[in-house]
Amino acid sequence: xxxxxxxxxxxxxxxxxxxxxxxxxxxxxxxxxxxxxxxxxxxxxxxxxxxxxxxxxxxxxxxxxxxxxxxxxxxxxxxxxxxxxxxxxxxxxxxxxxxxxxxxxxxxxxx
Amino acid sequence: xxxxxxxxxxxxxxxxxxxxxxxxxxxxxxxxxxxxxxxxxxxxxxxxxxxxxxxxxxxxxxxxxxxxxxxxxxxxxxxxxxxxxxxxxxxxxxxxxxxxxxxxxxxxxxxxxxxxxx
Numbered sequence: 001x002x003x004x005x006x007x008x009x010x011x012x013x014x015x016x017x018x019x020x021x022x023x024x025x026x027x028x029x030x031x032x033x034x035x036x037x038x039x040x041x042x043x044x045x046x047x048x049x050x051x052x053x054x055x056x057x058x059x060x061x062x063x064x065x066x067x068x069x070x071x072x073x074x075x076x077x078x079x080x081x082x083x084x085x086x087x088x089x090x091x092x093x094x095x096x097x098x099x100x101x102x103x104x105x106x107x108x109x110x111x
Numbered sequence: 112x113x114x115x116x117x118x119x120x121x122x123x124x125x126x127x128x129x130x131x132x133x134x135x136x137x138x139x140x141x142x143x144x145x146x147x148x149x150x151x152x153x154x155x156x157x158x159x160x161x162x163x164x165x166x167x168x169x170x171x172x173x174x175x176x177x178x179x180x181x182x183x184x185x186x187x188x189x190x191x192x193x194x195x196x197x198x199x200x201x202x203x204x205x206x207x208x209x210x211x212x213x214x215x216x217x218x219x220x221x222x223x224x225x226x227x228x229x
Contacts, residue, residue, distance in 0.1 A: 042222055043205070043220030043223050044154070044203075044218075044220050046219070049217060096159065099156045100144075102153040102154040104151075
């Protein structure tokens with residue numbers, strides 16, 4: 001069956017450091033991968049999309065890599081700030097190609 | 112982008128009753144999606160709702176339990192029927208970016224409805 005795995009343990013880092021979150025998947029051949037941020041009591045907010053033919057994508061302090069051979073995406077936040085504290089979700093297209101399947105998310109705490 | 116509102120934001124219900132959740136979008140969209148997020152779990156897709164056709168349900172979800180309406184391009188409802196404590200969850204609706212036509216679209220989510228069933 002298809003699986004999306006993210007670090008279940010919370011990630012605690014110091015302000016100013018780079019946070020790196022991992023998303024691994026199995027039994028998928030996705031055309032793209034997305035990352036979302038979710039704050040408590042709110043719906044997820046889209047951050048970045050990376051296509052299968054892209055190795056890396058950047059947006060301000062965010063960087064995403066996509067290795068379709070390893071079936072892995074890494075999500076980096078550089079110069080992290082306390083405001084970056086949230087849960088980050090990895091998402092892949094569902095079988096229909098329109099909806100999304102989500103990982104459980106990784107909780108990031110920046111202090 | 113799309114702005115999505117949901118009603119109610121939260122509710123506490125008794126076992127055996129039903130609750131209808133409303134989702135309103137500020138622009139016309141073809142597809143709307145309903146997700147469930149149980150405590151400590153990820154989002155799980157319940158169904159895809161297209162205007163003018165029957166909703167498409169994911170494995171493990173059935174229309175009798177989660178009937179969906181999609182009367183127009185800006186509105187949808189999800190009903191949680193004959194509720195049990197296991198239905199306690201956050202229910203979220205989402206839409207694709209209405210400005211684009213690609214299947215690579217990002218999704219916009221509503222704030223969610225927090226349901227507790229006693």
